[in-house]
Amino acid sequence: MKRFAGVIVVCALAVVLGITVLHGATPPEQIKTVNGVIEGATLPSGIRVFRGIPFAAPPVGDLRWKAPQPVKNWTGVRSATQFGQNCMQRPIYGNMGFRGPGMGEDCLYLNVWTGAKSASEKRPVLVYFFGGGLMAGDGSEPRYDGESMAQKGIVSVTISYRLTVFGFMAHPELTEEAPYHASGNYGFLDQNAALKWVQANIAAFGGDPNRVTVAGQSAGSRSTSIQLISPLSKNLLAGAILESGSVVSANDPPTLAQAEKQGLQFMAAAGASSLKELRAMPADKLLALTAQREDSRFGPVADNYVLPTGSLVDYIAAGKAAHVPILEGANSQEQSYLTVLGDNPVTPEGFAATVKKLYGPDADRVLAAYPPVQTTDQVMDTAMMMGSENPMGYNMWLLGEGFRKASGKPVYRYLYSRPRKRFLGAANQLPGQAGGVVTDATAAAKRPPDRGAAHSAEIEYALGNLATNTRFAWEPADYKLSALMEEYFANFIKTGDPNGSSAPKWPAYTPGDNFQIMHFDVDSSAGPDAGRPRYIMFDQINHKK
Secondary structure, X not given: OHHHHHHHHHHHHHHHHOOOOHHXXXXXXXXXXXXXXXXXXXXXXXXXXXXEEEOOOOOOHHHOOOOOOOOOOOOOEEEOOOOOOEOOOOOOOOEOOOOOOOEOOOOOEEEEEEOOOOOOOOEEEEEEEOOOOOOOOOOOXXXXXXXXXHHOXXXXXXXXXXXXXXHHOOOHHHHHHOOOOOOOOHHHHHHHHHHHHHHXXXXXXXXXXXXXXXXXXXXXXXXXXXXXXXXOOHXXXXXXXXXXXXXXXXXXXXXXXXXHHHHHXXXXXXXXXXXXXXXXXXXXXXXXXXXXXXXXXXXXXXXXXXXXXXXXXXXXXXXXOOOOOEEEEEEOEOOOHHHHHOOOOOOHHHHHHXXXXXXXXXXXXXXXXXXXXXXXXXXXXXXXXXXXXXXXXXXHXXXXXXXXXXHOOOEEEEEXXXXXXXXXXXXOEEEOEOEOEXXXXXXXXXXXXOOOOEOOOOHHHHOOOHHHOOOXXXXXXXXXXXXXXXXXXXXXXXXXXXXXXXXXXXXXXXXXXXXXXXXXXXXXXXEEOXXXXXXXXXXXXXXXX
16 A cells, blocks of 8 residues: 555656656656756657746846856746747847847846757757847847757757847946956856856756857857857867857957946946946836947957957967867858948949048059959949958958967858848838848838848858748748758767768868868859958958068
């Protein structure tokens, strides 16, 4: 009788915990993290997803503008079936398709997709940082969804991090109160906290903490470059994927003193006389102020804590950054030809005037480095090429060259050139530069058709999420390209090498392979890096070599 009663107790406990005891099954939706048990959901594909997992304490009240603090442990089972709030931001890129319950400062949550059935599988891990200029975006956006990558055998993670004034404002009072004697860079510290959470927890999801690849696009790519360089994160990574964004450029980030001056100006504009008053202000009031001031775009700070002071190029060259394989590249239309030409006409004379304005005494050298322009189409294509190669292509090349030479690890480079297909939005809508849909009849009427791959166009392709974006009329060729890109990316996440399957060989970017890159389009193949001579030229111009 006692034995029978014991069975009843065990079964009752199993019911309370949501554990299936029949047929020897395990509770696939429940995971024990270091802070407590969470319960997610199983998708029709068999992939388990855990949404809205806290990786840091809510940065509210006195924790506004502080480094992320530890999560408080919980008892019982915490639901992980809904995305968390997106961080405070204005809709500057239109409707970006967030899937959470709304916006707020309590936003430090991450999401995990896994196909692993047990903690012993040790699958490779992808941690993806969203883009949006450090002013917008969220880890819940469908284009970053981790289900497809999880089906490739990868544990996929997306995170949210603080943005705009909440994520990057420096101030003398903040520097004084911080134990590490710096301020700003809170969004990057959030990313570091998420990476530490992955180290502590991802094994429970079947992931391998020793095989974590960090990736991102645009601001997410800049963030990735910062984590590669930062002494706080560089040892947490096994590889990195960077899409159209690098903190390494002709100009290093502002110093802490410069950033603190910007913070003082913002405080004065907000009408606050102390940090205490500024922390007490409603978040929406501070957010609204960022729309009214030219000095309200905040970004990376060379604080000598998250980021070193001095030349980042020299820092990488000295071998002080992470020594890991890198996959990186840019798109063929990072800027449109109109953005480059400005008010100048779309003529050979207008293009020459543009180059003269941009490069002054070096204009003739720059013009000679590009194909001659005689027709309107040639002007548009070459202006687009120039706008994509400098600064974006150059920045990506500069980062890759530094890591290639200093780390001894391979760098794989690409150029993505597939234009998006027909936009299915309304006549008064157009795609946002960093994703989303902008509703603006005037802007839609003025926007020319894409002549190349716009900034952010590759994301859904690379992550296997074309079907989540119903705003474009995708064709079979798009799905074929997506399958190829996702295969390369998945291979890289698994091994540090995009090769290893039936896909065309992608050589590492080395002199021995004549500095080949992968050209992604309807027909993809490796070939020469036509931009390399121009990147070298821009480097010489920037450093007056």
